[in-house]
Amino acid sequence: MPVERAIITHAHGDHARSGHGHVLATPETIGLMKLRYGEDSAMHWQELPYGQSVDVNGVTVSLHPAGHILGSAQVLLESKDRRIVVSGDYKRFSDGTCPAFTPLKCDIFVTEATFGLPVFQHPDPHGEIRKLLTSMKNFPEQSHMVAVYALGKAQRVISLIRQEGYNDPIYLHGAMVNMCDFYQRNGVDLGELRKATGLPKGALKGCLVLAPPSTLKEPWSRRMTDPVLGMASGWMTVKQRARQYGIELPLVISDHADWNELCQTIRETEAGEIWVTHGREDALVHWCETQGLKAAPLHLQGREDEEEA
Amino acid sequence: MKHFAAFLEAILLTPSRNQKIAHMVRYFRDAPDPDRGYALAVLTGNLSIANVKAALLKDIVLQKVDPVLFGMSYDYVGDLAETIGLIWPDHDRKDLPTLSGLILELEAADKNRLPGIIAGHLSSATPTERWAIIKLATGNLRVGVSERLAKTALAEFGGKTLDEIEKIWHGLECPYTDLFQWLEGRGPAPEIHHHRTFHPLMLSHPVDEQKDFGNLNPSEFQAEWKWDGIRVQLVLGEGEKAMFSRTGDNIGHTFPDLMESLSGSAVLDGELLVGPDFTPLSFNALQQRLNRKTVTRKMQNEYPPFVRLYDILFDGAEDVRGLPLVERRARLESWIARNPQTKLDLSQIIPYESWEQLRGIRLQGAEEQGHEGVMLKHKDSPYVPGRPKGLWFKWKRDPRLIDAILMYAQRGHGKRSSFYSDYTFGVWKGNEIVPVGKAYFGFTDEELLQIDKWVRHHTISRFGPVREVSKELVFEVAFDSANASSRHRSGVALRFPRIHRIRWDKPAQEADRLETLNSFIE
Numbered sequence: 001m002p003v004e005r006a007i008i009t010h011a012h013g014d015h016a017r018s019g020h021g022h023v024l025a026t027p028e029t030i031g032l033m034k035l036r037y038g039e040d041s042a043m044h045w046q047e048l049p050y051g052q053s054v055d056v057n058g059v060t061v062s063l064h065p066a067g068h069i070l071g072s073a074q075v076l077l078e079s080k081d082r083r084i085v086v087s088g089d090y091k092r093f094s095d096g097t098c099p100a101f102t103p104l105k106c107d108i109f110v111t112e113a114t115f116g117l118p119v120f121q122h123p124d125p126h127g128e129i130r131k132l133l134t135s136m137k138n139f140p141e142q143s144h145m146v147a148v149y150a151l152g153k154a155q156r157v158i159s160l161i162r163q164e165g166y167n168d169p170i171y172l173h174g175a176m177v178n179m180c181d182f183y184q185r186n187g188v189d190l191g192e193l194r195k196a197t198g199l200p201k202g203a204l205k206g207c208l209v210l211a212p213p214s215t216l217k218e219p220w221s222r223r224m225t226d227p228v229l230g231m232a233s234g235w236m237t238v239k240q241r242a243r244q245y246g247i248e249l250p251l252v253i254s255d256h257a258d259w260n261e262l263c264q265t266i267r268e269t270e271a272g273e274i275w276v277t278h279g280r281e282d283a284l285v286h287w288c289e290t291q292g293l294k295a296a297p298l299h300l301q302g303r304e305d306e307e308e309a
Numbered sequence: 310m311k312h313f314a315a316f317l318e319a320i321l322l323t324p325s326r327n328q329k330i331a332h333m334v335r336y337f338r339d340a341p342d343p344d345r346g347y348a349l350a351v352l353t354g355n356l357s358i359a360n361v362k363a364a365l366l367k368d369i370v371l372q373k374v375d376p377v378l379f380g381m382s383y384d385y386v387g388d389l390a391e392t393i394g395l396i397w398p399d400h401d402r403k404d405l406p407t408l409s410g411l412i413l414e415l416e417a418a419d420k421n422r423l424p425g426i427i428a429g430h431l432s433s434a435t436p437t438e439r440w441a442i443i444k445l446a447t448g449n450l451r452v453g454v455s456e457r458l459a460k461t462a463l464a465e466f467g468g469k470t471l472d473e474i475e476k477i478w479h480g481l482e483c484p485y486t487d488l489f490q491w492l493e494g495r496g497p498a499p500e501i502h503h504h505r506t507f508h509p510l511m512l513s514h515p516v517d518e519q520k521d522f523g524n525l526n527p528s529e530f531q532a533e534w535k536w537d538g539i540r541v542q543l544v545l546g547e548g549e550k551a552m553f554s555r556t557g558d559n560i561g562h563t564f565p566d567l568m569e570s571l572s573g574s575a576v577l578d579g580e581l582l583v584g585p586d587f588t589p590l591s592f593n594a595l596q597q598r599l600n601r602k603t604v605t606r607k608m609q610n611e612y613p614p615f616v617r618l619y620d621i622l623f624d625g626a627e628d629v630r631g632l633p634l635v636e637r638r639a640r641l642e643s644w645i646a647r648n649p650q651t652k653l654d655l656s657q658i659i660p661y662e663s664w665e666q667l668r669g670i671r672l673q674g675a676e677e678q679g680h681e682g683v684m685l686k687h688k689d690s691p692y693v694p695g696r697p698k699g700l701w702f703k704w705k706r707d708p709r710l711i712d713a714i715l716m717y718a719q720r721g722h723g724k725r726s727s728f729y730s731d732y733t734f735g736v737w738k739g740n741e742i743v744p745v746g747k748a749y750f751g752f753t754d755e756e757l758l759q760i761d762k763w764v765r766h767h768t769i770s771r772f773g774p775v776r777e778v779s780k781e782l783v784f785e786v787a788f789d790s791a792n793a794s795s796r797h798r799s800g801v802a803l804r805f806p807r808i809h810r811i812r813w814d815k816p817a818q819e820a821d822r823l824e825t826l827n828s829f830i831e
Contacts, residue, residue, distance in 0.1 A: 118374065119382045119395035121436075217720055217727050217774075237395060239321060239440070240388055246726055248322045283381045290375065 007061065009088025010072035011036065011151060024048055024056075026063055028071025028186060032151065035178055050099065066090040067101035068255050069152030070183055076104055085269060086110040089278070091254065092261040093125070096159045097152075097188045101265075109271035110298065113279035114256040115234050122234060122258040128251040129160045132230060135249055136208065139228055143204040144249070145221060146230040147213040150176040152255055154210055155183045157232050158190045160253070161208075171196035171204060173211035173220070196223070216246070234258070263287060310405040310434070312340060313348055314441035321452040324722060329454060333462035337489070344408040346484025349463075353456045356483060357448020358415045360423055363389055366443060369424050369431075373398055390447070393431070394440035403433040408445075409484065415446060457556050467492025472509050472694055475557055479506040479544075507542060507557040508576060508622055508630075509694035513684060513701035521702065522664045531634060531688050532659040532667055534674060535681040535703055536617055537592045537790075538582035539599070543616060543653075546574030546625070552581075552616075563601055566652075567614040573648030577641075578620035578692075579656070583612040587654050591679070592804060593792040618645070619656040619684075622692055630692035637692065659683065667704075675706035681789065682706045708787040709829050710809060711821045714742055715782040718764040719775045721749065728757055729764040729776065732808070734784055735799070738823040742780055743799040745826060751787070751807030760811065783812040783820050791829040801826050 002019035009015055009025075011032035016025075018041035023030065027047040034041070048054060050073065053062035063073035068089040075086040083106040090112065094100045115122075136144050148154045154176045161170065169192040172180065180193055196209050204224050215221055216229060231247045234254030242250035257265060262284060266274055274295040276284045281297035288295030316336045323329050333352075337345050350356035370393050371379060379396060386392040406414060411430065418426055427446070431439050444450055460474045469492065480501020481488050490496030516522075540555045550568050552561040561568045564581075582589040583598060590612065598604065598612050621641040622630050629637055638658075645655060661667040667683065674680040682705035690700040713734035721730035731749040735742040752760065760782075767778045787809035794802035801823070 117382045117385055118378050118398070119386055119392060121395065123436075219727060221727055238386055239318065239391055239437075240386070243322055243324075246324055246722075248324065248328075250322065280381070280385075283378055286377050286381075287375075 005056075006042075007075050008033065009066065009075060009086070010069055012069070012089070015088065018042070022046065024054070024061070026050060026071045026073050029073070030071075031186075032071060032179070032182060035182055036151075064102045064104060065099040067092065067095060067098060070098045070155070070186060070188070072098060074102075074104065076106070082107050084108045084110070085271075087112055087265075089114065089256055090265070091257050092265065093122070095156055095255075096163065097156050097183060103265065103268040106269050106271050108273045108275065109266060109269040110275040110277060111262065111266060111284070112256065113262060113276045113281055113284045115237075115254065115258050116262060116276070116280035116284040118259045118283070120234060120237055120254075120258045121260060122237070122254050123252055125160055125253045126164065128232070128253050129157070129164050132161070132208075132249065132251060133164060133166060135228060135230075136206075140206050143207055143209055143224040143227040144230060145209045145211060145216070145224060145227040146232055146249075146251065147216050147247075148176075148210050148232045150212050151179045153232055153253070155180060155188060155190060156255065157210065157251075157253060158193070159188065162189070162191050166208075167191060168208070169194045171207055171209040173197075173209075173215055175212055176210065199223070201225075213245075266293070267291075310408050310411055310438060310442070312336075313344065313408045313445075314435070314438040316340075316348070317441045317444065317450075317452060318437050320454055324726075326458065329458060330462045330465060333454075333459060334466045337462065337466045337492075340408075342486050342489060343484035345489060346486060347409045347412050349459060349485055350483040351445045351448070351450065352452075352454050352459045354448065354450070356412070356445070358412070358446045360418075360420050361415060361427070361446040363447065365424065366393060366427070366447070369428050370396065372428075390440050390443035390449075393443055394436045394438075397431050397436070397439055399428075399432040401432050403429075405430060405433050405438065411442065412445070455556075456558060460557075463488070463492060467494075473498075475507055475509050477501045477506065478557075479551070479559075506544065507551075507553040507559075508544075509557070510540065510542065510555055510578065511620075511690075511692050511694060511701060512696040513686075513703045514696065514698070516685065516702040516704045518704075525664075525685075527661065527663055527667070529688055530685045530702075531638070532661055533619060533656045533684045533686070534659065535684050535705065536580040536582060536589065536656070537679070537681045538580040538589065538595055538617075541579060541581045541616060542622075543571065543575075543577040543579065545571055545577070546623075560599075563598065563604065564614050565604060566609045567616070570650065570652040572650070573644070574625045575621060575644055575648075576623035577616075577618050577653075578622060579616040579618035579653070581614060581616055583614050585613055587615055587617075589617075591792055592790075593794065593802065613652075615652045615654065617654055617656045620692060633689040633691065634686055635688045671704060671706065679790065680706070705789075708789060708809070709791065710785055710787050711736065711826060712783050712812060712815060712819070713745060713786045714780050714817045714820045715760075715764075715778055715784060716742060716744055716780060717775050717777050718760075725757075728761045730757055730761070732760075732784070734786060735780075736821045736823050736826055738799065743823060745797070745799045745801060745823075746786065746788070746803040746806045748784075748786060748806045748808050751809060752811065756811055780817050783815040783817055784808050785810040785812055791826060793830050799823060799826075801830060 004021040006020040007024045008029055011029050016033050018037035020042045022044040023042040024046045030045050030047055048063050050063055050065055053060050060078040062076045066072040066074045066088050077084040085104050085106040090101050092101050148157050171194050180190055184190055229247050230249035230251055232251040232253040236242050236250030236252045274288045274293050275298040277298040285295045285297055319332045320329055374396055382396050383392045464471045464474045477499055487499040491498050542553045544551045550571050551559050554560050583595045584590040594612055621637050624640045629640055671683050685702040687700045713736050715732055716735045717733040718729035719731040721728055733744050733747050735744040764778055768776045769779050770777045786806050788803040788806040790804045792802050
């Protein structure tokens, strides 16, 4: 829904749209939006680096790291008597591809709740990457194709893989090449990346290929014979779900706060009032109430896309 | 326990049958005795802990987790073992017992102490290990492994044939140490009694009218009706009674009324049917009684089962499989005379002189009695497991054909998971098209590529993995029979439908109408 003035927390499709009049966001988010939607997808761009503030109609606005993807920010709105923080999507686990989440004290905290159920307790992502590397060692004759969202997850997974000492080229679906270039230009080292297209049949044997989840079941994936299918997502926590997707190698790697991180963050903000949005509001609202906090669900439009979790 | 949990997870997540087998073979190779034996028992559904039930597990978890949050989580995850595995809030670093150690501990534990023991182990486990502990304790695995598949893996592990495993399987006991010793070449084949075992069935080939009838002498063959039920093997004797399906699964518990009535000692081959006074009802009626956990009295009265016998493998303890068919038939008739039964009868032999005459009988039987066709068995044939050439033939009636319109397409599984290979088709009812069936074979790989492409270009809406397509493509669908069905919107259910031809040339307007299909209902 295009509006006159928008503050954009990060560049994912369900948070950043084209067609707004005036966009305020971090320089990285604006860079990514221009890359995805074009230079003229907003009338005016206003870059606001982390920690700096501007005055908008008497309200002081500043952006602070959310730890979700490159450029992702929490929005702090300050007036004389009140501090409100809108978290956007966030995670607490420190990540090599963007600055870590900064906890902010406030009166009202608007939090996401993508993984707002206590069954979501994300494991150490390094352990998940080691599962992938072990599988590649055990099945050297097969390609490994891992479904990852093109922006954020792809780069984080690549970065984690490099941290685990895998230095071979990683093959990419065309949709994620631009995003990876952007990350590399912004100082995130992803090692050698190659396009997975235009190769002779069988060339991807023993290789690692990353592609968006939607391509898993599309003709695109036929270029590999009998690949081991993986997916890196918080949704992979639930085995039956992985099975429904036909995923043999679920990697529980999420760019969102898990249940414990959501609860921890709410406590750290010391906010007395919590608005819960983007996900499973009911459970988190219930938990807030058991903690004596005022809480309400905030229903927003257009939040169905589970791919980027 | 760690090893077993990782193994169970791998099996669950592997869609490919061969990969599942490979995982099992690897596990049987790497896991020690008696762990692998217990794992085998768990996999084949032969083990669960009597005192561990879903209600007990819920009680244990609700001591630690807010019931509202647990309820929301269970609704979301949908599987109790997995919900508890994920939501369990306590974590310590104690060691878990081995698989066999855990099972023995749970089996021996006093009922009052069970919750404490289980909670302790859940706290020491990872989410996947917790899931595995609960799965094995409740015996409700659902990881996509049948008993048959586990046996296939055993055969591969030991370099044996599946028949060799089948021959002894039902005489074995957990933890199967003697079995594994034999499979590893460290011991003799386990000794078991034939009265507890499934004996692999003898199967037939479809007859090729042009090629075969020139070479076959009608006087050398015995003809019987091909009954439209399911093939079963009855194993009776020494206090044991079992009924196996053609894949070797014991299905006796679904038919307590039938099993109670049986007596005597033999291994018999026949067709399971339902109907009053040995008059078979349709296959649809039989289906009402298959795969049920509980069988109501009403079911038993409405669909009384019986078995129509056509062969005998063991007469008492004597293995008669080597005898020619005519002699086995005499043995079967004499066995029935010596052991009167209320729910067994004999498959009648159809008298005939020539193939032409039999063709007429077959057509008449199909039209008047709804028979599926006739079986032709060489009178000298011994009972040979598998599908030996030239001994038994099935001469099915010709399939029914209709022209139907492709309505929905769904992606297949495994190798076909990137192809739209499962098709729902319909016929005209007035001015609308109603779905009448689904088919996913009958076309070549080349045709699959063409249909897949067509589907992608003619999609009008999507529902998850299903695409609705514009109603333009006509399939000639072949099927064996049509039955009235209240479960289908069209009121008709097709038996064994397959794509016979793709009618790229035919406009949808000219496809068949529901009235045509109704005229096939038997």
